[in-house]
Amino acid sequence: MITLKNVILRRSAKKLLDGATVTINPGEKVGLVGRNGAGKSTLFALFNGSLHEDGGDFYVPKQWRMAQVAQDMPETEESATDFVVGGDTRLTELRTTLAAIEAAYAENPDDADIGMELAHAYTDLADAGEHDAVPRAQALILGLGFKSHELDGPVNSFSGGWRMRLQLARALMCPSDLLLLDEPTNHLDLDALVWLEAWLQKYAGTMIVISHDREFLDAVTDVTLHIANAQLTRYGGNYSKFEDMRALQMEQQQVAFSKQQDKIAHLQKFIDRFKAKASKAKQAQSRVKALERMERVAPLLAEADFTFEFKEPGNIPNPMLSIANASFGYEIEDEAPKTILRGVSRSVLAGQRIGILGANGQGKSTLVKTIAREMGALAGEVTEGKGLNIGYFAQQELDVLRPQDNPLEHMVRMARELGSAVKESTGEQALRGFLGSFNFSGDMVKQPVGTMSGGEKARLVLAMMVWQRPNLLLLDEPTNHLDLATREALAVALNEFEGTLMLVSHDRALLRSVCDEFWLVGRGVVADFDGDLDDYQRYLLDEAKRLREEAKIAVREAESAMAAAAAAATAAKPSAQERQQRSDQAKPIKREIAQIDERLAAAGVERAALEARLGEPIAPAELADAGKRLKALNEEIAKLEERWLALSDQLEALAA
Ligand SMILES: Nc1ncnc2c1ncn2[C@@H]1O[C@H](COP(=O)(O)OP(=O)(O)OP(=O)(O)O)[C@@H](O)[C@H]1O
Ligand SMILES: [Mg+2]
Structure with a gap:
């Protein structure tokens, strides 16, 4: 509790x-x-x-x-699977303990105490789920949307959003x-x-x-x-019930508050009227006391409402931008570039409000980033209209804020950098006033951004964007971190925005309320999406199904390719003499495999018995022996298994 x-x-x-x-x-x-x-x-x-x-x-x-998601972006070459397994802190601790005891044991193999510790360490590790840690981690990683070929990819190779997913998987991994x-x-x-x-x-x-x-x-x-x-x-x-209960509570409080206010007014009137009269003074006095004693119902403090607006963009080029036969993707050092989208030819016109749809990883952010000039197109042309002024909001934008600096310093720096390009007053007083309109009060304009809450940072990024008076807004998941009221304010502001809007969002309410046409990014291309968001929901489901089907087909193709190869192998029959030769060569290998199988079975039985024994209360000396024996046995089993694999490879080579 x-x-x-x-x-x-x-x-x-x-x-x-x-x-x-x-x-x-x-x-x-x-x-x-x-x-x-x-x-x-x-x-x-x-x-x-x-x-x-x-x-x-x-x-x-x-x-x-306790388990919780670390807030920082992981920076490591560790594989995704290892990183997530590492989230099982108990397992990690036990592994460290075991390594230390093993080192001590190597130095003092005859020390009974160390032997006992070693035995305990092995059983503890088994109890902590060492044997299925990897499959447990991988189930989490796959559940969070990674592909199976990514399980061993280094954490650093994933984009920010995906790394944060690994961070989440790591927390869920922890018992x-x-x-x-x-x-x-x-x-x-x-x-x-x-x-x-x-x-x-x-x-x-x-x-x-x-x-x-x-x-x-x-x-x-x-x-x-x-x-x-x-x-x-x-x-x-849950949340919906909470909203109902709170609404009711507020209503009741409002009623109680007004009733009490009436009563107070009544008493006060009585006091004012009678305190002058000597005969009534006593009564007045008791009313004064009553008034003092009264437990006040608090007035409703409406949560500070927040609205903002985008300023009217100075000039709006038309078209804002045109893309001709372009390919988008990533340059990779020493390799062919990785093309994500190809044959993209579209224009963006003044006043268009485009929602960019597409399943995860299909290239929505790649498209947006290229338009925002964060990266170049691999091929083709992206031509910008004269005077195009892009306001770009990306998830990573929050990291672009400088943690040591306060909002005012951010604004001052931006104002200086943009100079006269933006026709806004850049005096400190004006910037303070502007920040105030985004709910950054007097104290907060001086608070280091690093200490601000997630939503406050997002609001600052939004404010900085608005100040630049963009005529093309490129918003990539702008509502993350924002509370419901601020999302509402953003939706209202976007609706009144006179420039062009391109929006990537999982917030369907927002897409619905501010976009009037949709582009669909998927299967390597950008296409118009003729439909509404319900159609899109169906599309997503179909797409997921298609991907699963594709995976199945790939498996089937691989299977039939294997079958064909096997058939070809039998078709090319070796001569009787060759067969005899091969079978002679195979004999000693088969014999050794059989011996190993036998030994492995026996060792397995002994190991199970030892493990069971170690779980029971036994004399320390015996425990130490058992621990040592278990270790030796594990090593032997590992060696045997390796040999077994090598032998069966040889056998296979002979059969081919
Ligand atoms: N070290 C600090 N110094 C000054 N103010 C701080 C510090 N840390 C947090 N704050 C302030 O305390 C308040 C609460 O922050 P907190 O991060 O708990 O908010 P939150 O409810 O999680 O908000 P959000 O929904 O945006 O995540 C914020 O106004 C924040 O700016
Ligand atoms: Mg928070």
């Missing part, structure tokens, strides 16, 4: 929690919700012990094992009593999202998940914690 009693939590001058009292029971699936910057991630820092309460009591059982997930759906597409929902529904421990995605929360949570105005409130229900 996790309990908070009157907990106070601060971040510099900000009081994020003021007297929070809440209980979370074991096994509960909790959604933690609230506006950007409300303090959700900070509360996670309290849960995982990296931050301490500034007042009150916080308790989480010491023996609970835990408490699972903390901070916006786990940000980097997922629909397929992976559905898979994650199913996985979490089966998770047996206590889970707390932060998310701004209503449907996801409804699918995986049954309790909601809401942070607002430094208050933490628990609601028994």
Whole structure:
């Protein structure tokens, strides 16, 4: 059970929690919700012990094992599978322990204590699921949308979004009593999202998940914690129930508040009227007391609403841009370039509002990045209209912010770099005012960006983009991190934007409300998509089916190719003499294989018996012997298996 009693939590001058009292029971699936910057991630820092309460009591059982998704981008040459296996912290610890004991044992093979430790280390490792760690990790990786040929790819070779998925898989790999997930759906597409929902529904421990995605929360949570105005409130229900309950509560509070206000006014009138009269003074006095004693119903604090708008772009070229017979993709050193999209010929006209659709990995971001000049086209032409001014928002854009610098410094630098290209006032006061219109208050304009919440950073990137007065907006997943109200504000602003819009998003509500035509990126080309988003949903399902079919066909083709090869081999029959020769050569090999099989079977039986014995209470000396024996046996088995493989290769070569 996790309990908070009157907990106070601060971040510099900000009081994020003021007297929070809440209980979370074991096994509960909790959604933690609230506006950007409300303090959700900070509360996670309290849960995982990296931050301490500034007042009150916080308790989480010491023996609970915690798993959470690391927020940083992994940088390693390790393979995806190894990286995810590494998330099983218990296994990793046990492996390190074993290595240390093995080293000690190598130096002192006769030390009974070390022998015993070694034996224990082996059984602990087996108990921790050493034998199926790799398949467990790979099931997670594949579930999150990776292809099977990517399992051994180095982590560094994946794009940012995919690396964050590996980070998620790593957390799920860790056996835990408490699972903390901070916006786990940000980097997922629909397929992976559905898979994650199913996985979490089966998770047996206590889970707390932060998310701004209503449907996801409804699918995986049954309790909601809401942070607002430094208050933490628990609601028994998923997100939709929470919204209903909160609406009702607010309504009731509003009614109670107005009733009380009436009563206060009434008392006050009485006091004012009678305090002048000596005969009534006493009554007036008691009313004054009543008024003082009255427990006030708080007025409703409406959560600060936030709206913004894109400025009218100065001039709008038409066409904005035209692409002629171009290929898009990646240059790879010393290799042929990897073409993702080919034969792309399209123009983008002033005022078009294009939603870019396509399954994950089909090249949506490649298209957008090339248009944004982040990378060049492999072939063909991309011609820009005169005066084209692109506002590009990419997921990685958040990393482009400088953690040490504050929002004002970011704005000042940008203003200086763009100079007179943007006809905006660049004085500090003007920039402050501009930031204020994006809800960056007086204090926040000086707060280092590195300490800001995810949503606040995204809002800053958005603000910087708006300031540049673009006439073509290229938005690649702009709603990740944004809370529901800010998404709403973005949708409104995009709807009023007079320039051209190209939008990649998994947020179907946003696509529906701001785009009026769609491009489909898939199967190596860019095509018009004639249909609405429901058609698109069907397309995605069909596409998934097609890919599965293709995989099946590939398997079938490989099988028939193998069968053909085998048939060809039998067709080319060797002569009787050759056959005799080969069978003579094969005999000793077969004999050795049979011997190894026998020895392997016996060793396997002995190993099983030893492992069982090690699990029971036995005398230390015997335990040490058993440990040693087990190690020797494992080594022997490994050697035998290797020899067996080599022999069967020889045999196969002879048969061919
Ligand atoms: N070290 C710090 N110094 C000053 N302010 C901080 C610091 N760390 C966090 N904050 C502020 O505390 C507030 C809460 O941040 P937190 O990351 O917990 O928000 P959140 O609820 O997770 O928001 P989001 O939905 O955007 O992720 C934010 O306004 C943030 O700017
Ligand atoms: Mg957060």
